[in-house]
Amino acid sequence: DSGVTQTPKHLITATGQRVTLRCSPRSGDLSVYWYQQSLDQGLQFLIQYYNGEERAKGNILERFSAQQFPDLHSELNLSSLELGDSALYFCASSGQGSNEKLFFGSGTQLSVL
């Protein structure tokens, strides 16, 4: 158990809909990262937050947004969903002052039908 909690584990929705994925980092970790893993793209970095502020942005679509709340949990919002958004979405966290190790959650499997 990495200590990172992601909910829900599975999500099935239709095209055009909007969903929210939730992540609770390990206790005390200030950084949260979001990754997308699809069959043809591998693990792609989306975005990172540190203590509530966006720190780095990767290949995140404009239809996607994220935020980190004062209690350090994070949400990834995906809107106007398309079939190609079907993927595993992972959240990871790392500790203050240490970017050495990222601890990943078990992921949310999103299926857009």
Add this chain to the structure above:
Amino acid sequence: DAKTTQPTSMDCAEGRAANLPCNHSTISGNEYVYWYRQIHSQGPQYIIHGLKNNETNEMASLIITEDRKSSTLILPHATLRDTAVYYCIVRVPFNDYKLSFGAGTTVTVRA
């Protein structure tokens, strides 16, 4: 990020050592070598990292060549549970916040 090159796949016999190579010929002086693995559809798991000295922990050993252009991850006694995709990543900690995953090496441990 410096790019890494890993074999696409490899097999290993259960109980034997698994040696996973990684080439990172363009690595810069302040970049570390990290290894993660992903067991089928689970979240990636940190294994080990190092700068230039060999490292060992409870999971594996990391051997980095003197010129730092390549490294080898050693799983000393592979078990069936070690079947996974293994990723070799180079990055500067405390600066490059993200991990950039490549295709990795699919390791299959056979009984």
